[in-house]
Amino acid sequence: MTENFKAPEGWTELDERAVDTVRVLAADAVEKVGNGHPGTAVSLAPAAYLLYQDLMRHDPTDPTWLGRDRFVLSAGHSSLTQYIQLFLGGFGLEKKDIEELRTWGSKTPGHPENFHTRGVEITTGPLGQGISSAVGMAMAQRRERGLLDPDAAPGESPFDHFTYVIASDGDLQEGVSSEASSLAGTQQLGNLIVLWDDNEISIEGDTSIAFTEDTAARYEAYGWDVRTVDWTNGGTGYAEDVAALKDAILEGQKVTDKPTFIRLRTVIGWPIPELAGSHSVHGAKLGPEGVAGLKKAVGFDPEQTFQVDEDVLAHTRGLAERAAAVRADWEQGYQAWRSANADRAALLDRLLARELPDGFAEAFPTFEADEKGLATRAASGKVLADLAAVMPELWGGSADLAGSNNTTMKGEPSFLPAELSSSEFAGDQYGRTLHFGIREHGMGAILSGISLHGLTRPYGGTFFQFADYMRGAVRLASLMKTPATYVWTHDSIGLGEDGPTHQPVEHLAAYRAIPNLSIVRPADANETAQAWKATLERDSGPVGLILSRQAMPTFDRTEYAGAENLSQGGYVMRDASTGAPEVILIATGSEVQYAAEAQKRLEAEGTPTRLVSMPSVEWFDEQSEEYRESVLPASVTARVSVEAGIAMPWHRFLGAHGRAVSLEHYGASADAKTLFREYGFTAEAVVEAAKESLAAAGA
Numbered sequence: 094m095t096e097n098f099k100a101p102e103g104w105t106e107l108d109e110r111a112v113d114t115v116r117v118l119a120a121d122a123v124e125k126v127g128n129g130h131p132g133t134a135v136s137l138a139p140a141a142y143l144l145y146q147d148l149m150r151h152d153p154t155d156p157t158w159l160g161r162d163r164f165v166l167s168a169g170h171s172s173l174t175q176y177i178q179l180f181l182g183g184f185g186l187e188k189k190d191i192e193e194l195r196t197w198g199s200k201t202p203g204h205p206e207n208f209h210t211r212g213v214e215i216t217t218g219p220l221g222q223g224i225s226s227a228v229g230m231a232m233a234q235r236r237e238r239g240l241l242d243p244d245a246a247p248g249e250s251p252f253d254h255f256t257y258v259i260a261s262d263g264d265l266q267e268g269v270s271s272e273a274s275s276l277a278g279t280q281q282l283g284n285l286i287v288l289w290d291d292n293e294i295s296i297e298g299d300t301s302i303a304f305t306e307d308t309a310a311r312y313e314a315y316g317w318d319v320r321t322v323d324w325t326n327g328g329t330g331y332a333e334d335v336a337a338l339k340d341a342i343l344e345g346q347k348v349t350d351k352p353t354f355i356r357l358r359t360v361i362g363w364p365i366p367e368l369a370g371s372h373s374v375h376g377a378k379l380g381p382e383g384v385a386g387l388k389k390a391v392g393f394d395p396e397q398t399f400q401v402d403e404d405v406l407a408h409t410r411g412l413a414e415r416a417a418a419v420r421a422d423w424e425q426g427y428q429a430w431r432s433a434n435a436d437r438a439a440l441l442d443r444l445l446a447r448e449l450p451d452g453f454a455e456a457f458p459t460f461e462a463d464e465k466g467l468a469t470r471a472a473s474g475k476v477l478a479d480l481a482a483v484m485p486e487l488w489g490g491s492a493d494l495a496g497s498n499n500t501t502m503k504g505e506p507s508f509l510p511a512e513l514s515s516s517e518f519a520g521d522q523y524g525r526t527l528h529f530g531i532r533e534h535g536m537g538a539i540l541s542g543i544s545l546h547g548l549t550r551p552y553g554g555t556f557f558q559f560a561d562y563m564r565g566a567v568r569l570a571s572l573m574k575t576p577a578t579y580v581w582t583h584d585s586i587g588l589g590e591d592g593p594t595h596q597p598v599e600h601l602a603a604y605r606a607i608p609n610l611s612i613v614r615p616a617d618a619n620e621t622a623q624a625w626k627a628t629l630e631r632d633s634g635p636v637g638l639i640l641s642r643q644a645m646p647t648f649d650r651t652e653y654a655g656a657e658n659l660s661q662g663g664y665v666m667r668d669a670s671t672g673a674p675e676v677i678l679i680a681t682g683s684e685v686q687y688a689a690e691a692q693k694r695l696e697a698e699g700t701p702t703r704l705v706s707m708p709s710v711e712w713f714d715e716q717s718e719e720y721r722e723s724v725l726p727a728s729v730t731a732r733v734s735v736e737a738g739i740a741m742p743w744h745r746f747l748g749a750h751g752r753a754v755s756l757e758h759y760g761a762s763a764d765a766k767t768l769f770r771e772y773g774f775t776a777e778a779v780v781e782a783a784k785e786s787l788a789a790a791g792a
Contacts, residue, residue: 229542239523
């Protein structure tokens with residue numbers, strides 16, 4: 094073994110036994126629960142051990158240490174690959190937790206979950222999400238360095254570190270990984286190192302039936318530093334040359350202008366007799382003979398289960414002592430930086446505390462009442478422009494739709510290698526404006542990675558219709574309660590002539606169905622400003638801002654309730670003249686204007702009518718029962734919802750007597766004014782629906 098192992102004696106017999114302990118623990122854990130993925134955990138044991146015990150800079154006593162490297166197990170199905178290293182390294186898991194794999198209440202669920210298991214950086218389940226989010230982590234590290242220590246020489250800043258990924262064949266087959274990996278090459282992310290476990294096996298067997306490309310060449314074409322370590326010796330034998338793998342990683346660390354992609358040729362399940370190389374070891378228990386055969390092959394007692402020798406555990410938990418020495422060196426540089434950079438240190442302290450900056454509340458624009466008004470996408474752009482100087486941690490961009498999404502902060506440089514600047518967008522490696530390209534799914538995963546990295550607050554935009562292309566990443570962000578912001582514009586048939594392929598109809602209902610995701614559809618420019626304010630103040634869970642292409646009136650807030658009420662999700666925008674409504678109109682977004690006009694007409698006809706703006710059903714649901722009752726009293730059963738989408742989410746508010754002014758079919762290619770008129774989004778239609786509801790309620 095190479096001389097540069099942390100352990101001064103090099104790769105000892107204890108290290109060898111520790112690696113074999115990983116193998117038998119993986120086999121025993123899956124065997125006990127009766128399901129799981131043992132094969133990769135067995136064959137990748139040396140690689141994972143190398144990363145955790147030697148190469149990665151981390152501290153098992155403090156897994157959230159600021160100076161740590163990041164590790165992403167993109168092959169999340171092989172959760173034992175990470176769990177056993179967390180156990181051996183002393184990160185908080187114990188043998189009991191390995192024994193309780195995939196069982197109720199255990200610390201070791203079927204896939205790693207960052208909100209559940211100490212030492213796990215990210216939840217990985219759907220393949221491709223981990224490696225794609227890791228690109229975001231690497232981007233975040235560079236942006237953070239630019240905010241805090243931009244002038245330090247490469248490798249000399251306390252904010253320099255690597256993001257390591259273990260990826261599977263399946264990860265690289267998913268399209269999202271291609272999107273993110275392509276962008277990583279363009280961004281020249283030298284702080285990202287990916288180990289591809291090239292074992293040519295997936296659930297359906299040999300990958301030759303569906304995956305035959307030259308993947309290493311593809312990554313070279315993306316602009317990555319590509320290396321190969323072949324433990325199969327070209328198929329002629331098998332030798333776990335860990336020294337070669339370490340050398341490849343160390344050489345990759347030296348390449349500062351390209352991410353590194355290491356193709357590690359392995360045999361899944363090696364050295365399990367009879368089963369190594371078979372897809373049967375991928376996602377099923379080995380069976381008693383398979384487990385016994387593995388234990389005999391590595392010199393363990395087949396009669397024992399979950400065998401962990403005391404000297405092995407003492408050796409691997411020596412990681413804490415080695416980490417303490419590394420951390421002490423880092424701390425010296427960190428304190429020197431703090432002493433020399435008082436203002437930046439104060440910024441770091443604020444970012445670590447997730448505190449909002451001074452002047453935050455005052456930074457938001459207010460918009461004068463205007464019948465012609467402003468598109469909420471345009472209002473959002475003005476909000477971002479005003480926030481730019483106050484909130485340096487806020488950054489983002491668009492999936493090639495910046496001009497339409499209004500996601501570019503005016504005057505801010507782009508985040509890209511300076512030589513890639515264009516006539517439209519000039520930038521540098523520490524810039525602020527993100528360009529995701531036409532890669533919605535990759536953008537979603539990258540936003541999660543940026544947010545999970547910990548210091549900055551990202552946003553990304555596209556048309557709401559195209560949110561479907563990023564739904565997998567959005568769902569995972571929602572599961573993790575990751576505070577990423579999605580700027581989803583062109584929110585309805587109001588986008589007009591592009592037609593039904595671009596007009597979201599079912600999307601509001603579909604995205605409201607995702608737990609932990611907040612959907613916010615503001616009614617005018619001032620609600621849009623308050624939507625941004627509330628989102629940044631909450632700092633919990635992803636938020637989809639649903640914004641219009643077309644202009645809509647800016648309400649006179651001396652006539653209507655203040656837009657700051659948006660933070661409650663729904664509020665009485667204007668009450669009935671008597672204070673005792675007979676009918677309630679509930680509307681969102683661009684349709685609030687029609688409900689507002691309908692309220693005036695109903696009041697003029699003598700019907701006391703309440704107007705409720707409901708920009709966020711999720712935030713309204715969070716309010717107290719008393720508040721919700723004050724807005725939507727149960728005694729008033731005549732109700733109308735008004736939204737240019739399918740009515741599915743509104744029936745629970747409407748009850749038996751309510752009526753929905755909605756869109757239950759696809760749109761058409763025409764201007765917005767025509768479409769709203771033809772599809773019944775008018776004050777007249779709302780008045781008619783109100784009268785029907787009143788009649789049904791017996792009023």
